[in-house]
Amino acid sequence: MPLRDAVALVAAVLAPFAVALALVPVRDGMTHTNVALVLVVAVVAVSALGNRYAGALAALSAAVWFDFFHTLPYESLHIEGRGDIETAVLLLVVGLAVSQLAARARMLRVVALTDAGHLERLHETARFARFAASPDDVVEQVRRELVEVLELRACRFERGSLLGHPARLEQDGSVTVPQWVWDLDRQGWPEGEIELRATLGGSYQGRYMMTPTAGAGVPPLEARLVAVTLAAQAAAALGEPSPVSSRH
Template sequence: MKSSLRDRIAAISALLAPLVVALALTPLRTHLSSANLALLLVVVIVAVSALGNRAAGVLAALSSAVWFDFFLTRPYQRFTISHGDDITTAVLLLAVGVAVSQLAAHARKLKLITVTDARHLAHVHDTARLVQAGASPDAVVDQVCGQLVEVLGLQGCRFEYGSLLGRPPRLEQDGQVTVDRAHWDLDQDGWPPGEIELRASAGAHYLGRFMLLPAPGAVPPPLQTRLVAVSLADHVGAALDTAGPVLDG
């Protein structure tokens, strides 16, 4: 399921699921304590938070607190609470629900980072094996171009063999971007306009460059991801260096 669709479903669930569960619990409100009823609503918050994002979890916590007040505390069907312990329970429900939503969202983010890092590492290993197997430079270039498009979220990628032409923005070996040899703030300014150069080198020898074209309005990936791109270009440099004459640049 795509993230945007999942988040929309989670937002709808955050509004409706606490209402449905609170209604289902109304026959039990005279048999169970307010604390136990609140715990059942916490389960709903956890489920919504696991499905959606942080905002959905917070919305589920607010919705749970509202419907807990309306249906499960005296006087019933009114947005007032007459018992002091019920007020405390409602406040704790909201606080615990918000905390749980933050933890669930953080866990979801960590899982995404882990999966993404594993995929990036697989790209590097695949390309290294291709180079070690003696594949042609063109085959390595084609594979890495496709990987760069995926890793960096590019609109396009092409490779230029031979001499350096012009002075386009450059993705450097440390993962930073320079424009006219000056540091470019990716976090503040996004990708610079036009194509961005990523050199394929072997030692001090310049062998060619990838010309990276970011998608319009795309957010630059984090430094760790950009370093993966640099590593992939280095494998191309190694393949070109092994295969033929070197061009100094």
């Protein structure tokens, strides 16, 4: 579990508790509606920090601690007043809804930033290729970009004929293994080097042999498609196509 999500889960339990406890000295001067609104703010904060599961846990925690500290009888999970029951239920429902919206907003923001970063990477590589002194410089630039975008331990470029039958990163971002249906999301990267062919218009120019970092997760589909596009930029820089077909 990522550290940020782990911290969010702890905060989902502790933050509503801390807020509800801090409001105890002033509970006689606050309406239950205002207390509930303050607790919803805590739920939103947790949701923005973590994921939707942390947000849902925070909503449940907020409802429980609202009941425990701010409804009669105090310091008990029993509720006597009908209005208090309605407020607790509404706090839970609103907290759940807001937590999901906050988590989705965070996800969309991450996707937008990631997409912007990928576009900038492709743009910079294309600009580098226009002014590069030689195709080999472009090949090396793409190699460095692949290491970053796929979080690789190592990467090298091979020209010439295709030797062996390594796992291959395909044009659609999937990974194929000879005589095997490979579930990348479930199984992670296959062992050993992974081939990414530098092709353009169906013509093969060479291939990048990539070694994933041990224990690292598989980059998202967007990153893998960026890697495929980067390899195509290297193929374009290498000039005339070789007679070896990319469908070999």
